[in-house]
Amino acid sequence: MRILVVEDDPVLLNGLKVGLGLSGATVDEVSTCADARAALASSRFDAVVLDLMLPDGSGLELLAALRARDDATPVLLLTALDDTGDRVRGLDAGADDYLGKPFDLDELAARVRAIARRGHGRAGPTLKAGGLELDPATLSATLDGHAVTLSRREFAVLSALMERPGIIRSKAEIEERLYGWQEEVESNTVEVHIHNLRSKVGRGVIETVRGLGYRLPGPQ
Amino acid sequence: MNSLRRRLFLILLVATGAIWLCAAAWTTLSSRSELERVLDTRLQEAARMVHSLVADGNVTAAAQAPAFSDTGYERQLSCQIWSLGGKLVARSSGAPDSALSGPDEGFSQREVNGEDWRVYTILDTDKGVRVMVGDRSGLRDRLVRDLVAGLLGPLVLVVPLLGLLIWVSLGRGLRPLETVATDIAQRDGEDMRAVSPADAPIEVRPLLEALNGLFRKVEAARLHEREVTAFAAHELRTPLAGLKTQAQIALSAPDGATREGALRQILVSVDRTARLVRQLLALAKLEADPPQAPEWVDAGALLREIAQQSPPPAGVTVLIDADLDGLTRPGGREALHLVLRNLHENAVEHMGGTGLIRWRRTPDGLCVEDEGPGIPQEELPRVMERFYRGRHRSASGSGLGLTIASLAAARAGARLRLENRTDRSGLRADLAWS
Structure with missing residues (x-):
């Protein structure tokens, strides 16, 4: 799950990056409207955590511009102004959820998971494909009812493939889910993760499509 | 107590009273001069009448003039007929023995037996008589007094009625002021709506407009204060959110490096928040302290x-x-x-x-x-x-x-x-x- 956090307070921004990272998300952080616009134009995110008061403008304007160009990326608004009127304005401007500061990190993570899930068109909390089941809330996986231990990155690769079984995911797409901009991508990491996953959940689960990428067998 | 109503009442009463006093003085003076003229004319006529009745110096006076009761305005006139030789030929009843005037013809004023007399004298050398008709000045004064008292008396009785009328009218006239006062007095502290000056009298309007100006200023100050409070809440809640998030990370961190990072962030945030609080206090003190x-x-x-x-x-x-x-x-x-x-x-x-x-x-x-x-x-x-x-x-x-x-x-x-x-x-x- 890749998330964009737009917040101008450096300590909170760091906390959101680390905290959401601990819950299994890949987080990109920006602190101005301009940077957020650039990030949203160049990458796809599963969800955006957006502060309302930013140094170069209002989060609401950013949100309105996003919705105006038909970008359906789920957005959670974060603000210290917890007046009902502000909440209503935020939600009516196209936000999917709203959280007042200070908030509980676990609650924020759960809400972000929920809006991201809805953004992918899923209602259920877990990802299922074949005998595999992933629970993004606990970062746990089971294969035919038996627990499988996965690393955070392995979990991210597997959930990227399981979100849309049968669809091919390119190596670049998977890398985008694994790393934020600031992180250095090692050239063969995706292959390493796929190799490790196959040894944990079985050889036949992940198909390699030569020259294109990877996929899980689609529903027949 | 500085009451507008009482003040107006006193001013109106004093002004009315002064006008009345002037009117009374004028009435007195004009009545007196008119009366003098009428009475003088009467003296003249009476003297001429008596003179025309006298044939010559040998007038036989009645031995005893009929007695009249000396009350009221009766026996105003006294008449004397003197011979040119200086002998009192005849006199009306109640007239003094000594001559009422000097030898000259016309009007004169003289004191006889301690009383002031106004006398008209006709001198007729053909008939050899001097006819004098006079009345007492004291009587004239009484006439004027009675006349003026008759005119002013009823007015004095009307004064309390007029005062009452002024008082009630003032009450009615000042009612719009009371209405405005009641309207404002009934408001609670939150109500800063402008008082509508449209239906108020023009004299009250400047006051209402000044009041509305004050309301606007107070409302603006309150809005500003609310804005500042909202901003302060935002500026304090954001670091609090940062602190809470970092504390939760420190508690659930899987490794020592993450925990240490979170704790360092907490230190930074506490320092910054402490500075923010110091700044807020300095600002509040600056705004509240007298120069x-x-x-x-x-x-x-x-x-x-x-x-x-x-x-x-x-x-x-x-x-x-x-x-x-x-x-x-x-x-x-x-x-x-x-x-x-x-x-x-x-x-x-x-x-x-x-x-x-x-x-x-x-x-x-x-x-x-x-x-x-x-x-x-x-x-x-x-x-x-x-x-x-x-x-x-x-x-x-x-x-x-x-x-x-x-x-x-x-x-x-x-x-x-x-x-x-x-x-x-x-x-x-x-x-x-x-």
Whole structure:
């Protein structure tokens, strides 16, 4: 799950990056409207955590511009102004959820998971494909009812493939889910993760499509 | 009690009374002169009548004139007929024995037996008689008195009635004022709606308009206060959210490095929040405290003290020109300290770690120049607003430093002006005493 956090307070921004990272998300952080616009134009995110008061403008304007160009990326608004009127304005401007500061990190993570899930068109909390089941809330996986231990990155690769079984995911797409901009991508990491996953959940689960990428067998 | 109604009542009563007194005096005078004229004419006629009845000097007077009761206005006139030789030929009853007037013809005034008489005399040398007809002046006075009393008496009786009428009318006339007062008195503290001056009398309108002006000012001040409170809440909640998030990370961190990172962030945030709270308190104190008595302060010495208390990071040099020493300025040590410290901190924060901050003397006071990025021109008018943090915000800035500096400068009797340096990038803050 890749998330964009737009917040101008450096300590909170760091906390959101680390905290959401601990819950299994890949987080990109920006602190101005301009940077957020650039990030949203160049990458796809599963969800955006957006502060309302930013140094170069209002989060609401950013949100309105996003919705105006038909970008359906789920957005959670974060603000210290917890007046009902502000909440209503935020939600009516196209936000999917709203959280007042200070908030509980676990609650924020759960809400972000929920809006991201809805953004992918899923209602259920877990990802299922074949005998595999992933629970993004606990970062746990089971294969035919038996627990499988996965690393955070392995979990991210597997959930990227399981979100849309049968669809091919390119190596670049998977890398985008694994790393934020600031992180250095090692050239063969995706292959390493796929190799490790196959040894944990079985050889036949992940198909390699030569020259294109990877996929899980689609529903027949 | 200063009552408008009582005041108006007294003014109206005194004015009415004065007019009445004038009218009474005028009536008295005109009645008297008219009466004099009528009575004089009567004297003249009576004298002529008696004269025409006298054939010659040998008039035989009645031995005994019929007696009349001497009451009221009766027996006003007395008549004497004298021979030219000086002998009293005849007289009316009640007339004195001695002559009422001198020998000359016409009107005369004379005192006879202790009474003033007004007399008309006809001298007839053919008949050899002198006819005198007179009346008592005292009687005339009584006539005038009675006449005037008859005119003024009823008016005196009407005075209380008139007073009552004025009092009631004033009450009715002042009712719109009472209506407005009741309207305002019934409001609660939150109700700042303007009082509608449309249906009020024009005399009350300026008062209502002034009142509405006050309402507008109070409402604006309250809005401003609410805005500041909302901003303060935002500025305090954001670091709180940061603290809580980092604390939760520290609690659930899977490894020591993450936990240590979170704890370090908490320290940074606590320091920044402490500074924010200090700034908020300084601002509240500045706004609430009464102005200090002017006191001459050595700005140079104060500046060195501040630079020592909050030393700049290693790469930043603070240069305080020597001629600032002994630059004394009026305006309270505390206020001046706030201005200089906030300008110093502001300059240090925006230097990006290296460069020169220079304090210089100017003709009107002093200025400080830094080598930071300056302030974008369009943000300059807004940077002194509370919590305004422009694009070149520093990590630890609260958005209050320049607000405090400008307020404290005003307290110290100086004006703070900010402008971007023209010789290079950087900000110049100019503190001028006029």
